[in-house]
Each structure stands twice: as structure tokens, then as C-alpha cells.
Amino acid sequence: MKALLLLVMMTTCAAITQDLSGKMFTFPLESNRARVIFNTTKTDFNAVTVCHRSFTDLKRDHILFSLATPTHSNDFLIFWDNTNKEMEPHIKNKKAEFGGRDYKPNMWHSVCTTWEASSGLVQLWFDGQPSVRKFTSSGFNIRGPVIIMIGQEQDSHGGGFDSKQSFVGMMSDVYMWDYVLSSCEIQNYVDDRNFTPGNVLNWRALDYQIIDKVFLENKITVCY
16 A cells, blocks of 8 residues: 655755654655754753654664754764664763664664753663663753754764764654653553653654655555
8 A cells, every 4th residue: 555645855845833643754765965853942951751663674873863952963862883783872972872672674663762961861762661771971951952853863063964874764753852751651652552742842743844855654554
């Protein structure tokens, strides 16, 4: 069954706010340009939770989520290190390494990542399974004009893209909160049950901008 093509962007689309329930962004090719920028008015975070679902067959390193400020290009970054088979959150340019994740190709995976400035602890929930809590950076908020995107990894504030770190595949259900989500709320997200929408990024009311070749499509469903 063909997915209904809703939007194809070859250059730049003005920012719009839209309910993307049942939709996904498709990144069909390796590129150092194709990306989706998420807009928010929030500029100060003493805690963060980010959840998303992704589907890819990449056999190399790639970005899953990138938040940069002028101070830190990796202020809140989720990255897959294919060489070491690790999911790696970066907070204020400090990295935590989570191995043992069964990151299989060609299937949907849910990833939620939490961090709080007071303790500096970061935790990864992969397909509903929590990791140990690891220390990254504490004592200082993520602060400043933020640029948030998927598809490309920022090596500078809004730029410095490398096609060999780009995401190729599909991504959906991107949410962000400015607090640590409870384990029950995270499980509700993973199971696609009712949960509190993100107060920073809300997939059901998303303010976003597409750059270059990214498609917005109906999310692929399995028919029985």
C-alpha cells in the first residue's frame, strides 16, 4: 500500500505548526543538507526529556536528535556509535555511553533520554527498557538560543553538517519536555498510550521547518 505523500521539500519551507499524529518524516538519502528544524521559544532548561521513534537500515554512525546553543554544539545530542554499538547521549559536550542496545535495522525503535542539571545524571530508555543512570554534566542549565533538529548533527550552532553522520530512514513521534518524565509516562509513550504531550516539542502541535529533501508521509502500518 502506497503511503500518501503529503509534502516534498526540495529547498526550504517556511515554519508551520501542524498536528503530525500518524505521520512520519522520511529522509531518503545521505546528505549534508536534509533536515527538519523544530522551533521553540524556550531557552533555559534545568532538565530535559526527549522521546522519538526511528526506523533505519544504516550500518554507520548517525544522528538521532541534535540540540545546539552558541556555547555547546552538543548541548543535548542523541547519537548512534555503530563502531562500538552504543547509544550516546551528549550533554553540554559531555558523552555517556550505553551499550547492549539491540538496535536492529529495519524496525521501529523508541528512544527516550532524560537529564537533570542538579545531579548531572542521564538515563536512556530503549524500547521501554531503562539503562543505568550515568553522570555527564551538572550545575549548569542548558541555556541560550537553541537550534533543535533531526536529520543532521550540528558541529556548530545550526551548521557544520557531515553527510556521514546524517540520518537516513524514517522518524516519528518526537517530543521534548523541560523536566524528567516519570517512568510510567515513558512507558505510556513507548506503548503509544495516553501521556502528557511535550511542553517544548509536541508532535501533535509541532512548529517545524523542512530543509531540502525530506518527505512528510503517513506512518507505515502493518496490515493483517
